[in-house]
Amino acid sequence: MTPDLFNLKGKTAIVTGCSTGLGQGMCLGLAEAGANVVGVDYVDAPETSEMIASINGRFHGIKADLSSCEPIEAILDEAVKTFGRVDILVNNAGIIRREDSINFSEKDWDDVMNINIKTVFFFCQAAARRFLQQGQGGKIINIASMLSFQGGIRVPSYTASKSAVMGITRLLANEWAAHNINVNAIAPGYMATNNTAALRADKERSAEILGRIPAKRWGKPSDLAGPVIFLASDASAYVNGYTLAVDGGWLAR
Numbered sequence: 001m002t003p004d005l006f007n008l009k010g011k012t013a014i015v016t017g018c019s020t021g022l023g024q025g026m027c028l029g030l031a032e033a034g035a036n037v038v039g040v041d042y043v044d045a046p047e048t049s050e051m052i053a054s055i056n057g058r059f060h061g062i063k064a065d066l067s068s069c070e071p072i073e074a075i076l077d078e079a080v081k082t083f084g085r086v087d088i089l090v091n092n093a094g095i096i097r098r099e100d101s102i103n104f105s106e107k108d109w110d111d112v113m114n115i116n117i118k119t120v121f122f123f124c125q126a127a128a129r130r131f132l133q134q135g136q137g138g139k140i141i142n143i144a145s146m147l148s149f150q151g152g153i154r155v156p157s158y159t160a161s162k163s164a165v166m167g168i169t170r171l172l173a174n175e176w177a178a179h180n181i182n183v184n185a186i187a188p189g190y191m192a193t194n195n196t197a198a199l200r201a202d203k204e205r206s207a208e209i210l211g212r213i214p215a216k217r218w219g220k221p222s223d224l225a226g227p228v229i230f231l232a233s234d235a236s237a238y239v240n241g242y243t244l245a246v247d248g249g250w251l252a253r
């Protein structure tokens, strides 16, 4: 074990969707590894801010609506103004809409695709431009899903967006690996957050899901801390374009 490989001291990480759930868990993990964290959300993130303060970490919250690409440049400017540079981008903010495909609306298609893939791509592009200007490479971690690998049911725009996240993660890694920019993704399994509240409330679906998870439990936001630190740190210098499943064994079944 070489702890320095995982040390993020002096690095600045932007994490989108920081107020709750997986984004909050990753903010905390990155701060524990020493990173300055810039958390972005369309709601305030007081809990995340307090959690990071309690471990003497550094957190700066930015309120922005990522359903469009419009705020991206200002977020990067503010991150650089606050902490001097940007080294890590975690594209985590995302939404889901559930409806039978036969009835699925254009709005539910567009709303999900806008934040889950359009904003993700253009945030990657804008961050990579900064990394190139800074001249020291960078790390991009996109949040994919089991539905990057599987079809799912009643979530057509979510499946389309998360399959695309895995695709562009590979594409961008191919284009930018030579510039010392690592682009990878994490595919969380079934995690206990707001995103899965409806699923967990449905007794039948919940039992079906739990019955198939070899680890025999839903994932927690803290389960993403180790994987995000790995992909944000020097430990993953030669890992490019890979989507790491963090799923209690779901995909292995």
Ligand code: NAD
Pocket: 016, 017, 018, 019, 020, 021, 022, 023, 040, 041, 042, 043, 064, 065, 066, 067, 092, 093, 094, 095, 115, 143, 144, 145, 146, 187, 188, 189, 190, 191, 192, 193, 194, 195, 196
């Ligand atoms: P969540 O709903 O608990 O959190 C989503 C976060 O994104 C919240 O902080 C929310 O405020 C923020 N957000 C939503 N819309 C936004 C907008 N327009 N602008 C800015 N911020 C916005 O969900 P979660 O489970 O923590 O999911 C986080 C990511 O992980 C998502 O991309 C989701 O698709 C993905 N994911 C979740 C699971 C799971 O089981 N929970 C599994 C696979 C992938």
